[in-house]
Amino acid sequence: MPIVIQLTDDEKFLWKDLTLEQCQKFALENAKDIIAVGFDKSKTFIFSNLEYFGYGRRRSAAGASATDGSSERAGR
Numbered sequence: 001m002p003i004v005i006q007l008t009d010d011e012k013f014l015w016k017d018l019t020l021e022q023c024q025k026f027a028l029e030n031a032k033d034i035i036a037v038g039f040d041k042s043k044t045f046i047f048s049n050l051e052y053f054g055y056g057r058r059r060s061a062a063g064a065s066a067t068d069g070s071s072e073r074a075g076r
Contacts, residue, residue, distance in 0.1 A: 005045070
């Protein structure tokens with residue numbers, strides 16, 4: 001059975017006081033941890049929101065809140 005793993009580095013950027021570079025580094029480290037568990041590479045798709053959707057297409061804070069069900073406003 002295939003598995004898709006979404007790394008939500010865009011949300012870290014919106015909600016935490018982190019730079020884009022820091023968020024991308026955390027996403028890479030998270031991906032390494034996931035790969036280390038031993039998923040079958042041929043059946044696993046891991047993607048970063050910032051890399052897959054692009055920097056210019058990041059969700060707005062309001063969009064992230066609506067999608068993720070958070071009633072809080074972004075701190076940025």
